[in-house]
Amino acid sequence: MNTIQIDGIKIHTHVSGEQGAFVSAYLVETRRGVVAIDGTLTVTESKLHRKKLESLGKPLLGVLVTCPYPDHVAGITNLVASDDVPIYATRPVLELIREMEEPNRRQWEPMLKEEWVTSWTYPNRVVEDRQAITIDNVTFRVHAIGAGGETDANCIWTLGSPPQAAFVSDLIYHGIHAYIAERHLLAWLANLERLEALCASCSLIFPGHGPAAAAGELLRRQRAYLLCYAAQVKELSRGRPRLTEEAKQELTARMEAYLPGAGLSFLVALSADTVAAELAGARWSMPAAMAAHAM
Numbered sequence: 001m002n003t004i005q006i007d008g009i010k011i012h013t014h015v016s017g018e019q020g021a022f023v024s025a026y027l028v029e030t031r032r033g034v035v036a037i038d039g040t041l042t043v044t045e046s047k048l049h050r051k052k053l054e055s056l057g058k059p060l061l062g063v064l065v066t067c068p069y070p071d072h073v074a075g076i077t078n079l080v081a082s083d084d085v086p087i088y089a090t091r092p093v094l095e096l097i098r099e100m101e102e103p104n105r106r107q108w109e110p111m112l113k114e115e116w117v118t119s120w121t122y123p124n125r126v127v128e129d130r131q132a133i134t135i136d137n138v139t140f141r142v143h144a145i146g147a148g149g150e151t152d153a154n155c156i157w158t159l160g161s162p163p164q165a166a167f168v169s170d171l172i173y174h175g176i177h178a179y180i181a182e183r184h185l186l187a188w189l190a191n192l193e194r195l196e197a198l199c200a201s202c203s204l205i206f207p208g209h210g211p212a213a214a215a216g217e218l219l220r221r222q223r224a225y226l227l228c229y230a231a232q233v234k235e236l237s238r239g240r241p242r243l244t245e246e247a248k249q250e251l252t253a254r255m256e257a258y259l260p261g262a263g264l265s266f267l268v269a270l271s272a273d274t275v276a277a278e279l280a281g282a283r284w285s286m287p288a289a290m291a292a293h294a295m
Contacts, residue, residue, distance in 0.1 A: 002211065004204065004212060006164050006165055006204070007160065007164060009028060009029065009159070010028075010029040011027070011159075011165070011212075012026065012027040012028075012052065012056070013026055013212065014026070014040065014045075014049045014052055015211075016045045019041075019042055019044075019112070020042050020045040020071065021041055021264065022176050022210070022263045022264060023040055023041060023045075023071040023072060024209055024210060025040050027052065027053055027056065028138070028159065030135065030137070030138050031136060032058065033059045033060065033136055034053060034059070034060050034061060035061055035062050035135050035136075035138070035140070036053070036062070036063045036079060037167045038064070038065060038067065038076075038169070038208070039075035039076035040074070041071040041072075041075060041117075042074075042112060042116070043114065043116070043117055045075060046074070046079055047078050049075060049078070050079050060080065060083055061136060062085060062086045062088060062133075062135050063076060063079065063080065064089075064140060064142070064157045064167070065087065065088065065097075066154075066155055066156060066167060066168070066170075067154065067170055067208065068094075069104075072169065072208065075117055076121050077117055077121040086125045087123040087124050087125060088123060088127050089126065089127065090126070090127055090128070090153065091126050091128075092146075092152070092155075093123070093153045094122065096151065097122060129143065139159075140158065140159055141163070142155055143156050145191050145195070147187050148184045148187025148188045148189075148191040149169075149184060149187075149188050150169075150170035150178075150208075152184075154169060154171055154191065156169065156198065163198070163202050165205070165212075166195075166205050166206065167206045168199075168205055168207055169207075170207075170209065171188070171208070171222070172208065172209075172219070172222050173210060173222065174207045174209065174210025174211055174212075174213060174218055174221070175259070175262055175263070177263065177267045177268055178222075178267065178271075179270070180226070180229060180267075181271040182274065183277065185226060185230060188226060189223065189226055189227075192219055192223050196216075196219050199215045199219075229275065232254050233251065233275045233276050233279060237272075237276040237279070237280065239280055240276065240280060241273070241276050241277040242273045242276055242277070243272045243273060243276055248268075248269040248272050251269065251272055252265060256268070
């Protein structure tokens, strides 16, 4: 368990293996207890996550949810066990969890089999955008970011006031290929600009996949990855909304060369048609005043 200390608060990282989508979940150890940031995907990883919690010898005081996708929420059931624990999420995240559980079960259970968590535990405390909560004298604040990233309901949680660290979920993939199949590439880039402002005082960012690092470094890397991916898709699609299978293979090879040794490389081809369609569908015309000036 990787541990980082910020102003006397220990942040422990649980990193899942490949079957668990390399997701990063966090245990924030306060003086009297532990606050969890997200869960994990599989039965095995969620039970390991629970064991790491128990090894700290302190009670679970709360769970903060960043994302409605199963790799972040399915394992909350095993993490909280039978404890009566407050689980905090924004309403859009909660609604998407409820909406997506059954479709996700149909998609994931045939692949994961007995590793699929059969019953999810939903958030039981709804928080509003920019709302702060204090747990054991530690302040956490939620920021609802909205569409632009992996889901339609991205949010981040900051730690401290002013913020010293941020848990940014799937707005940042560190050393892992990103899932870009939700047709929100432009909005994702815009959200990274917003994230930069929100995290201006943060020393570290804790991503949804991969290790924590300096905020500026991670933002720069994620922005560069998305722009590189978009450039390759634009070239290989030649303006069409879909890539051929040969073009997808070439795209994967290029992105693997761009990010050597990164996990989840199958996501490169999986996201290709969505990004191609978004790029092909974008239409921009010069505003009349600018056009007159240009002439």
